[in-house]
Amino acid sequence: MEQNHTEHVDHFDPVASKIGMWLFIFTEILLFGGLFIVYSVYRYKHPVEFHLAHQELDVTIGLINTIILLVSSMTVAMSITALQTGNKKLTLIFIAVTILLALVFLVNKYFEWGAKIHHDIYPGSEFLMSLSKGDMLFFGLYFFMTGLHAIHIIVGVALLGVVFAKVKNGSVNQNRFSLLENGGLYWHLVDLIWIFLFPLFYLIH
């Protein structure tokens, strides 16, 4: 797409792309912020139902997934350090581990959701419709928010996949690593959102 710009001096400004990424992260936080507002309002309106409904969730799976994401945040950070010191192979390993952890997270999520759906708890199901309004809202929010978060995980995996390929062919390297850095920032965001989702759904009494 650069042909109209053949005369452009290659404009590369890592600071600009980092500012851009941070701004994008703000917007993502605001996106989930809207959902957190909705969650708080409904929790305030239906405290008892929310409390009872949350006991249906499996804290162990949630905790495992939290640990998985935290570790993956660490590995992605390590991949950046590895690239900065010029160790390409180690960088690739760390990115691959991050992606792998993300996939494990998704598999866990799959089983967790699967169990709920198996018990006829999903938005619009007849069983859920027969429960109280607080229950409907709790599980509605649960599926919507963790679902949206899972979509972000998938996007993050795709992003890290691209970065992996670019590190491999050398276009992201020791001197030009802002794509990896931004991918890492995005990954931390995904992690951060989960850090809020986990207590909201699994822990708060």
Add this chain to the structure above:
Amino acid sequence: MTGNFTTHRMPSYLEQQGKYTGIRAWILSTDHKRIALLYLYSQLFFFFAGVVMGIFMKLELIAPGQQIMGPQTYNALFTVHGLTMIFLFIIPGLAASFGNFMIPIMIGAKDVAFPKLNLFSWYLFILGAIIILVGIFTGDGPPDTGWTFYAPYSLKTNTNVVLTVFGAFVLGFSSILTGLNFIVTIHRMRAPGMGFFRMPLFIWSLYGTAWIQLLATPVVGITFLMVVADRLLHIGFFDPAQGGDPILYQHLFWIYSHPAVYIMILPAMGAITEIITTFSHRTVFGYKAIAMSSLAIAFVGYLVWGHHMFTSGMSETARLVFSFLTFLVAIPSAIKVFNWTATMYKGSISLEPPFWWAMAFIFIFMIGGLTGLVLGSVSTDVHVTDTMFVVAHFHYIVFGGAGLAFFAALHYWYPKMFGKMYNKKVANRGLLLLFIGFNLLYFPMFILGMMGMPRRYYDYLPEFATPNLISTIGSWVLGTALVIVVVNLLRAKKGTPEEIDDPWGGRTLEWKIQSPPWIENFEEIPTVEHEPYELTEK
């Protein structure tokens, strides 16, 4: 670097040949100027589509009783008219077209910070528009909820709400990315010497706008997704039958959509500032006050959404607070109007078409602003809310404000963007006719609203007949005037460099380069040595 453009000229961005030819040279170009024109053409297309719908609605309202369409068609028509005008014309507004064209040039850069992202934003814009269009023509008919998609009706109607709402979500994404791009561009790409307080005021207004785009749009984005989820998955976020709260929808919607009004109006005010300064041949009065008032509007504009909901059920305290904050936004807006007047005072004003457009803008915008105060105070609002008074008010603000400024900017920068000059006499006459038509069309609506005629009905009581007839005639005058204005622009003639490079004696950077600009804008990045509107000899 003044003056030398007449002697040695580069091929303009319009003629530049790249690897691609024909249409692909446009839709694959990452040049900010070409992308700006892509936006300009698409926005004007949607604007005229919306105008045609508006004129049909007015035709229905020419007399009591059913004229040319039934209630369902009318409901669909005002919804689609509102959607088109708001999301496809005025929210991208001056920022996407003129902002894209002018930001890099006015701050002395070759392009925006992320050219590819810029093109991607336009693709998202078109994708969103297509999704909305598909939503209109498929399923069980076009949405009939009004452009606000209020729950729970938007969850219950059988019309095709899902696709339209999703389209609006995609458009929001496009708007966010444009805002992001502009913020980074303004921070990182200013030419040497171009400090923040040496930026032209149009850039300041776009900077404020970009922040609103970035910070407000995600909230409505997620709200729209929740509506989609409610309809498809029956989650019940906003459905009272399932415990959801429709009032919460209104809060979330207006948290975005009120700041969105400032997304529309701030760049408009910025462009008007440029025009008034140029044609008054004086430095602008109160540069910092204008710059800061842009930011103040952006900030306070966040906190006033509740005034759309005075009658929706809110505590007395909340209503008073929102009302007070609403009056507060009037202050920065008034600062701008006073500064424009002070800039003109003792200036040597040249009465060119863009200046007349700016005058029409100020006049109409003032009526819109003053009637806004009627709606901003709780006690009067409860009487005129949901009447034609509101319809008149927001057309005065959005069309008379942002819409007129769009055309003012088009007349101001036309020679720069296209290297052509239009017939000034015809431009002035077209504007005069438009001004008359506009007031004929919308002023009677204030009276109708006071008399109690509700909005969003295809029919009305016989006592409302006369003002409605006048209003309908106004819509024809306005339509004719718009055709004259646009045909006149299309028939503009190629000018000599003296006629088009700097026809108005402008002092900001865009007037120091050739028209139409070269693909790289500047042969050499300029160094800025003085304030943006300083009078220098040429």
